[in-house]
Amino acid sequence: MIAQSFQYESPRTIKEAIELLQKYGDDAKILSGGHSLIPMMKLRFASPEYIIDINRIPGLSYIKEEGGMLKIGALTREAEIEHSDLLKKHFPIFGDVTKLIADPQVRNMGTIGGNLAHGDAANDHPAVMLALNATVIAAGPDGERAIPIDEFFFGFYQTALQPDEILTEIQIPVSQHGTGSAYHKLERKVGDYATAGVAVHLTLDKNNTCTSIGIGLTNVNPTPLRAARSEQALFGKELTEEAIAEAAKYASEDCSPSSDLRGSEEYKRAMVAVLVKRMIHKAAERAKA
Amino acid sequence: MIQCKTSKAISGMGHSMKRKEDARFLQGKGHYVDDIKLPGMLYMDIVRSPYAYAKIKSINSEEAMKVPGVVAVVTGRDLEKYNLHWMPTLMSDTQMVLPTDTVMYQAQEVCAVIATSRYAARDGREAVRVEYEPMKPVIDPYKAMDANAPVLRSDKEGKKDNHIWNWKVGNKEKTDKVFDTAEVVVKQHMHIPRIHVASIETCGCVADYDKVNNHLTMYMTTQAPHAIRTVIALVAGHVGLTEEKVRVVSPDIGGGFGGKVPVYPGYVIAIAVSFLVGKPVKWIEDRSENLQADSFARDYHITVEMAGTKAGKIQATRFKVLADHGYTDASANPSKFNTGLFSIATGSYDYDTSYMEADAVYTNKPPGGVAYRCSFRVTEAVHAIERITDRFAFEIGKDPAQLRMDNFIKKEDFPWKSPTGWIYDSGDYHAGLKKAMEAIGYDELRKEQAEKRKKGELMGIGISTFTEIVGAGPSKDFDILGIKMFDSAEIRVHPTGKAIARFGTKSQGQGHETTYAQIIAEELGIPAENIQIEEGDTDTAPYGLGTYASRSTPTAGAAASIAARKLRDKARKIAAYLLEVSEDDLEWEPGKFSVKGAPEKSKTIQEIVFAAYTNHPQGMEAGFEATHYYDPPNLTFPSGAYICVVDIDKETGAINVRRFVAIDDCGHIINPMIVQGQVHGGLTQGIAPAMYEELIYDEDGNILNGTFMDYLVPTAVESPHWETGHVVTPSPHHPIGAKGVGESPTVGSPPAIVNAIVDALSPYGITHMDIPVTPYKVWKALKDKGAI
């Protein structure tokens, strides 16, 4: 349980950090909360020669509303997200998800940026971001660029971030009236990665018609997955039990879970259907409240 | 219910005295083995096999030796020169210390790296290059029993199969006859899976060999320091480490649960290296090594049958066991009992016919199995009998509580001889179950369940009414490596009336420093606060077999009581001398002798002790000390009645333990607060295997859950709100009527939980679930039955 030795760098600006990334290339890893990286290093699954600790870069930790966008700084700790009044008001889904991430000590250190940049389909924020149609802001040598969440997750542990880019902010469109969101995952014990997890974000009009819908799935696919067919089954339709059942069925068909210690593929597909149904109901309740 | 004979100032038995050991634990001053640092100390790390079965073609340590700080790489070939490459197990099998040719399980020790720091040792470990020739391992114990299975222990001359031993007990002919003619026979196959004690402190040691004085001090996480000293002398006596040259010190232990009874290869390597280099060597496992390589527990495949009448009279039971021991039988059982005390499996029920048979087999898995919070295979036995009893009740359509009430051994029938020959000492099973049913509101719950079932909701109620067998044990049957399983106490009372007492046992959280003091306080009237308890140093403590199998109170606790009574007898003589009366004229009350009919004429124990050093009668030996080695006349038989209520989410299979009531009979209680804490902990270690824990291997012998990421130890969230209570039937043969309690809840609770889950699922024809019962398994069972 001892990591290989590394050289430690602690840039004070994003520019400095990017320069270091350019200098060290693949031999470097960014350290934010450390709760994904350090265990991998200790088990010697990863042995970077350089650690670039971005925690000293000021101005990367915030939650704010600006120009119709909710903006969350990449270094914002999970614990801050868990207890943010602004998020509780607009996006109760963050309350759902953060309290299911690992445990309180991890949430005191772990950051939302790290959770996303790790590119792990078992992490919980990716599904939420898919449901919320978030945009990821990355800073690189040529300045900032905005990456739509649907273009962010590539393969296994891979994201659209280039080796010399740093994830700096997450932007989420602030929702209009009649919107609700919810997240839940099944876990074998508290703090576990999801057996299956589902994030739902929807808007209902007066006629109970679904005018916006986002559904993201956790740990039932090699990459974080948007349940696109499920969304289509609900978008512009009245939120009936039949429509919900159809959406649940599509999600369970379209994901691609693998059998493992958490259960068989069949079980996970069934759980996706159950959770899609339950989270749609919960989000709808919140939308109506 | 609990009556105290002593005042709170004395705090003898029955007082919830606050634990004496807590001050250091709460301030970070506990002293565990990894807290020991010695000058010049070296650190050891171990290279482990990635394969479950492979020939070692070469070990190349060249790169490792270049790592700064690395001083040596030790292989099996190096140990072979001193004949230290193999060691005996407690069950007279043999185990590699380091391999010379073949590795037999994944994570087996391959070679050791010695360095000047922990970090250098780990870097060195990464740099060792080992060339393996992998072979196809045998993982399934049933396949290992096949006639054409490869012979794993080819190191044993003439070994032609993987069979280790066969064991049987009971009357086969009579049992078969009852089964042949019985009205009802139920049969169930079950696997009690391989699990791990997973104490939060891993195993480790500091071996400190002093070349000049030819003396070894071994600081070590061991539950049985004295036995370890003897083992070291037996294994290393030929190189000069005879028993008087060895001191074993067991400091505070961060959880033992049976996992710190065995001698692991790491200990022996550390001793060998310290012996060779003349410097202290520290070896501390990391978490994965602990989970993957240390002795497992359980892993019994059991087929159990019960025969009875349609009216619900149990007539006979039959058990067939296949025990998977990994590549060597490294069980920590008493020598004569290769299935431990599994023969307690006849249960709490009054019938006279049973037959049990077991076979043990080698596989390419880690060796074991230890008695994890269990008096040697009692957990497996209780699970089998309590599950099959429920199956029987279900089969004949009788309420499982009523069926148990109808079949219990009656309290007036104790002592009672079991079909396998045990003499149950005492108990009142009817009172226990009645109390548990009242506490949980059994009849109301059954009504609620009926309502819920109409709505298709899944709720279950499960019972376990178990009998344990602990306190090993009487010398006529019980020994470990030939040493009888007595235990010991030595009490020294100082001139000022304060005392120190030393024991052959070793606490790992049971609170011995408090409870032993209370026993002595009870007998002598010296305040428990003034009695210092010491264990774990073989140079100072009397010889004993250690703490496991709930034996400390039944054996060492009894020894404390009897040693104290010897002192009380001496005190009576001194008091008679001081008061100038005859001994018969004296009356004892806790803390003083007074003259019958003249209570103003008295001597306190403190005055008497002072006199023992300053004014003792001529002809009497001075001082105030006593030692006793207690050889128990029988085992003790704690029992319990546990009831569990579960609610199950039909769609996901998620299980919620809504309530759990545990009524225990551990005889007389020394410290109610400590006992309740032990019960809480034991129950938590019962829900663990029932719902969460299992060591899982794939067909190549790779462990699939060798970290806390996947080996699911329950937390505060998973732990239900345990409700506890007691009935008390004192053990008639134990000096203070105590029976032992540490393990009852671990042993008794899993079947209550599983019985509740199966009860919830029973409307769909589900009659059994193997542990751990996970949401996935529940969902799968419901799916297979077409319920969802």
Next chain:
Amino acid sequence: MATYTLKINGSTKKVDVDPATPVLWVLREHLNMQGTKYGCGVAMCGACTIHLNGTAVRSCQLPVSAIGNSEITTIEGLSKNGDHPVQKAWLEHDVAQCGYCQTGQIMTAAALLKTNPNPTDVQIEAAMSGNICRCGTYLRIKDAIKSAAKQK
């Protein structure tokens, strides 16, 4: 190797260690502060919990190089004489058994009560969910936290 100046329990300590060294080992091996324990090394057990600027974190996951100016509090610095309300409640409720995980449990509980002086049962469970006690003392832990909250 590099030299770090760390603020621990209100005083300043200098250590000369590899930048990769987790704070847990800096405390235990280099500063002889052994109240903080190793349990798993991969953030799955909580035995190594300390406070970093007042919040509970896992010292096995913190490279010493990342500490900077942050204030570290360990069990040795929680109270002078073992009389922090949490420690007192722990004694009163006879929480500890083997004792090994308890310093981590106490540090987590103390951090909880700092931010939430009157936690509900559910909040207590959630806050303690990252600390394993293999002796299974959870019921007493929950009770002790409740009574420590009342004392405050």
